[in-house]
Amino acid sequence: MTRFIHDQFAKDYLEKLLTPYGVVQAPRRVAGEVREIDVWFAPNSQQNSTPEDLGLLGRLATSISIFEPYRNAASDDEIGDCLLKVLEVRGELRREANRNNTRLQESDLPKLWIITPTASENLLSQFGAIPSQDWVTGMYFLPSYFRSAIIAVHQLPATIDTLWLRILGKGNAQKRAIDELEALPVNNPYRAAALELLYNLQRNLQANQIQDEEDRELIMRLAPLYQQDREQAMQQGMQQGMQQGIQQGMQQGVQEGERLVVENLLRVRFGSLDAELSSAIDRLLSLPPEEFTPLLLQLSREELLARFAQNNS
Known part of the structure; x- marks a missing residue:
């Protein structure tokens, strides 16, 4: 049960981070036997921003891609299923190109990225997956025809460049990535998005009655972070509320001060402040002080009433 919770988190997480840079479908059905990417x-096609801030994940997202993340170490059968999906998609694209009498470009073919928390040497050798000098440690590429790679998260170097993929790891690799995520500046947009999804994962795991040891440790790791973020959000809300209250109070004080000035000027000029003169005050105050002050000093009572009294609207 918890495997499906983690799978959904991985899909939501990748969709959240990649959506600003292209079209994301999670899941996507393919032809043949019912399969879902x-x-x-x-x-x-025209990106206003680049995914460079996503580091290695952003580099993967520079071309059409299939992401297949696994909570537990991917088995040989699961990797085989992933390869079937990418081959079926290639078949779809080739048939569509033939129908449209167009040539299928290599750039139209998707790349497959299999993200697994660990990968044994035996598993990698079964698929002929080897490292590449052009990529970081922990990435193993299958023969070129498949346009596929296995990413062993536990072998990725612990750098900011790999952080957004290491969040999808397991055990100590994931806990270390969460520590690094917590240390990022609070205004980092990916930090907020990742934490929101991690908190959702935490709630789903807590609601599930069957948890393994690693799930319980993950829940415990996220609990203080959630509480810290909650308290920080409350403090920010209180500060904003206080600031708005002060601004509103200052504005109200200025308005009350202007009203007192107008009332006193009317009393000085006309001896008293009756109901007719009072009815003109609100309209006078709708003008800036540099405009209503000379009018109060120059206009007669009749002129003021004719121009500003409420019954002369």
């Missing part, structure tokens, strides 16, 4: 990503 966990996350399908197609970058925008």
